[in-house]
Amino acid sequence: MFLATFGGGVVTRTESGLGCGAEWPLCNGKLVPAHTVASLIEFSHRAVSALAGLLSIASFVAFLRFGKSRRDLQLFSFLTLIFVIVQGIMGAFAVVFSQSSAVMALHFGFALIAFASSLMMALGIRQEARHGGLERLNRYPRVSKGFRNLVWFSTIYTYLVVYTGAFVSHTDSAGGCSGFPLCNGQIIPELSGGVAVAFAHRVAAVSLVIVIAILGHFAYRKHPDNTELRALGVISVVLVLLQVVIGFGLMLTMNRPEVYMFVALAHMLDIAILFGVLTYMSFLVYKLHRPVNRF
Numbered sequence: 001m002f003l004a005t006f007g008g009g010v011v012t013r014t015e016s017g018l019g020c021g022a023e024w025p026l027c028n029g030k031l032v033p034a035h036t037v038a039s040l041i042e043f044s045h046r047a048v049s050a051l052a053g054l055l056s057i058a059s060f061v062a063f064l065r066f067g068k069s070r071r072d073l074q075l076f077s078f079l080t081l082i083f084v085i086v087q088g089i090m091g092a093f094a095v096v097f098s099q100s101s102a103v104m105a106l107h108f109g110f111a112l113i114a115f116a117s118s119l120m121m122a123l124g125i126r127q128e129a130r131h132g133g134l135e136r137l138n139r140y141p142r143v144s145k146g147f148r149n150l151v152w153f154s155t156i157y158t159y160l161v162v163y164t165g166a167f168v169s170h171t172d173s174a175g176g177c178s179g180f181p182l183c184n185g186q187i188i189p190e191l192s193g194g195v196a197v198a199f200a201h202r203v204a205a206v207s208l209v210i211v212i213a214i215l216g217h218f219a220y221r222k223h224p225d226n227t228e229l230r231a232l233g234v235i236s237v238v239l240v241l242l243q244v245v246i247g248f249g250l251m252l253t254m255n256r257p258e259v260y261m262f263v264a265l266a267h268m269l270d271i272a273i274l275f276g277v278l279t280y281m282s283f284l285v286y287k288l289h290r291p292v293n294r295f
Helices: 002-013 037-066 071-096 101-131 133-139 145-170 193-221 227-252 257-289
Strands: none
Touching: 002 037, 002 101, 002 145, 002 257, 037 071, 037 101, 071 101, 101 145, 101 257, 145 193, 145 257, 193 227, 227 257
16 A cells, blocks of 8 residues: 555656556556556556555455454454545546546545555554554553544644645645745735645645644653553654655755655655554544543
8 A cells, every 4th residue: 555655646746647548447558558657657556556456355355254353453454445446446537537636636635544544454463463452552541532632633634734735736836835934935925826725735734743743742741651652642743844854855856856756755655654653543542542441
C-alpha cells in the first residue's frame, strides 16, 4: 500500500496519468505498453495497485479464517480492501472519463485511508505476535476523554489538510503563493483562483502544526507511565515539523522541476506517515479510554 500510494504521487507529479491513453485495463491497446516514460510510470502504478488489491483480498480472507479473536484487525483488513477497491475504481474512471480536480484529490484521500488501514493491520498483528495483542494495554493507565477527543480531532483535521494539499496539486495551484511567510508579499492576498487554493492550504497547514504541537505536549507530559503514547506524540511532532521544512523546500525549488518533483514526493510521503501514526494513536486512545475489564 505504501508503494501504491507513492506510485500515485509519481503519476501526479510527472503528469503521467494518461500515459496509457484513455484506456483501462489495457495500456494504449496493449497488455504490455510501449517503452515510453509516461506509459511505464502509469503501467507500473497500475501493476502495484493491482498487487495491493490482491494482497488486501488475501489478508481479509486470512483474518476472517484465522483472526477471529481480533475483530479490530478484521475491521482494518476490511477497510483496506474496500478503500483499495474504491480508489482503484476512481483511478480507472479518471483515465477513461475526465474527472474534476476535487474528485482527483479525493482519489488520493481514499488511497491514504487504505494505506493507514493496512498499517493498522500490520502493527496490530505484530503486537499480537510479540506482545500478546491488546492484553499489553492493561498495564497502562486509562486516558481522559478530553485527550481521546484531541487525538481524534487531530487525525480528522490532518486528513482534511491532506485533502487541501491534494487539491493544490490537482489544480496546479502550487505557485499561487510565492514567498514565505507572506503570500505574494501580503499577509492576506487577493483570494481568487490558484492564490485562494494555495493560501487556504497554507493556513490549514500552519493550523495543523499548532494542533500537532498541542497533541505532542499532552501526549508526552500527561502520560509519563505510557511510553508508547509518549513516543507517538514525539514522532508526530517531528513529522509535522519535517513537513514544514519540506514545504519550505517546495517554494525554493519551484523553478527547478527536476528537483521539485522529489521534494513534492517527500512532502506527500511525510504526511502519509503522519496520518498513519495518528490513526494508530486514535485506535490506542480508544482502547485506553475503555475500562480494563472490557478488553
